[in-house]
Amino acid sequence: MSKTKNSVIKMYTKKNNEKCYMFKVYCGIDPLTGKEIYTTRRGFKTKREANLALAELKLQISKGEFRKQCVETYADIYKLWVVQYEKTVEESTFVKTYGIFKNHILPALGEYKIEKMNVEVCQRHVDEWADKLKKFRTVKSYASKVVDFAVKRGYITTNPFKLVEMPKKLKKINIGDEEEPENFYTKEQLNEFLNCLEKENNFKAFVLFQLLAYSGMRKGEALALTWRDINFTTNEIRINKAISRGKNNALYVKTTKTGIARTIKMDLKTMAILKKWKKQQREDYLALGFNTSQPKQLVFSNENNEFLQPTKPRKWLQHILTKYNLATITTHGFRHTHCSLLFEAGVGIKEVQDRLGHSDVQTTLNIYAHVTEKAKDEAINKLENFMSL
Template sequence: MKKTSIIKPYTKKNGEKCYMFKLYVGVDPLTGKEQYTTRRGFKTKKEADLTLARIKLEISKGSFRKQQAETYQDVYDLWIIQYEKRVEESTFVKTTGIFRNHILPALGNYKIDKMNVDVCQRHVDEWATKLKNFRMVKSYAAKVLDFAIKRGYLQANPFALIEMPKNLKNTHLYDANALENFYTKEQLNTFLKYMGQETNFKAYTLFQLLAYSGMRKGEAFALTWNDVDFLKNEIRINKALSKGKNNRIYEKVTKTRFPRTIKMDQKTMDTLKNWKKQQQQDYLILGFNTLQPKQLVFSNDQNKFIQPTKTRKWLEHVLNKYKLPKITTHGFRHTHCSLLLEAGVGLKEVQDRLGHKDIKTTMNIYAHVSQQAKDGAINKLANYMNM
């Protein structure tokens, strides 16, 4: 049988016919990935054959050295090894997902020395039409080229010279309700009333806790009963759950790395007490003793960490059944902040309670309050002017 040649003809944009080949050259000892070298631009098949034969001979003698970082993908493979050493496992997983889904399909095959402003501008413009978070995608894409500069593969980062477009994703079609991912006081009370009518008391306890504490979902799922002080009505928040490689759920420090203790209302603490009693009964049937000090407040049927996505199923069931306004699990953190501001609590107190490292985060993310508060502001002005 005739052996298929790896030398392939192709046509340049100017119509000129050339030849190229892609040859396997071994495994990269740093990344463990298969390495290939691609050569193109040969005017005749004979020229390509001669170069291919020479490279094969070098490989057989062990003298072949693949030119480092030929493509954006090559640089990424080197950069990601260093990046993984500097960040949390969950951050690493999110970052590799962004590269896998958006950046590498667009830029991976570009020769690193051919990366220019026009190339980068074109892809950023394209991301802006598809992605709400295109600025973050651009920022990550630029990090790889910053790394390329440090390694001497590039002189300057073309991403630094592009013009940032506006976010074109769904600018003409938007849902005003989606802009406010939180509940008013009345909406929250309605939600908790219907959630309380369901048989899932664990879910009811969780959502009441999220709404009245403002803690992150991952922080709530990492709570153990020894973090809950029923005498002082306090909860200590010093850890959080996160998702790592291969969907592994693991415990880590809080997002800001600073533990905090928050005061709680009596109603929510009573709900937690009742859940602790029911948990003891429910899990005893499953064969677990929940009276251990480090027992999780919320656990799955194997008495292990709950998958963070579980709350979406609980939430959507109630929202759809009772036709309630849409909200995400994180929206209950927004709700807590909004209601604190409506109640007249100062920004510094809100910052401390929510665990924001920088008060700018509190101001930027939660600048919007509920419509009731906005209406109240203009009514106060009208009343003042009519005095």
């Protein structure tokens, strides 16, 4: 005996306060699982439109022509895709991607029927992203991944994003605009910065920026360092991890950006400063009730002897720049500073790439280009001085 269940059409309100109608209908028993099958239809502008769709669907069911569609919208596909995607990337990468979908992609595409999406729809949204987002290509790429997933699962046959024409954002040049300041210090600027910082009553901050400038490591790598990563006998530091922000804004330890560990040689001065900090840390944190002699003790930690918030170094930096009226630089700029000073010291590109842990030599070359521009200025100055003799 066939089982029948009543279907009720209900009104609901979207996030934009638009009133729509929906219904849920019983479709029978799944022969594979023996469980009841239901399908939901929503997005109808009028109750009459919903009634017609319900009647048509019931007719298909009665004739045995209905095949439940597990997913209907882009958002439905996304929910399936994101479960698999999360298993393939670092937690911090997943959090960033989730934000892109939440803020840009799902508000634009979420309610579209997946089988109705075409190149015109995709092109319109790519153009909109290009108008307001600097990294619109990344947004388009992620939006397309979900549709690729739909193709692989057989919900649609082609991905319309593949046919989209990517807008070209021409850089606007205004006469009189000043060039953006370089995000690295010269040797003289670095020495001035460190001298100013050393005057402050914040030895931890001084040690951190000394280390960043003389090692070239990333901030997240420095904040993940433990004392067992530092070999005072060989004057080497092992860089094999970094801290990053994951779900619920929590900090966690992950691999380096490239996933490859590296060991770098350090100068004697920086190693001596680190050794002095290790002794002072032991005294300071013992007063707070912490034993910093443990093998996994962080080199830089907060007052609770836990991960130092990545925003803290930026606050320290801004304080010094403002107080002493120094040239603007970011925390990451000390990595660029180290790279540029290595080039000026005559170190080869391959050696610089290995020391900084760049997976792509082009990244190293981009910084090298800045240094060679400075070298060009020095070359003409030398010529001018020579000719004036």
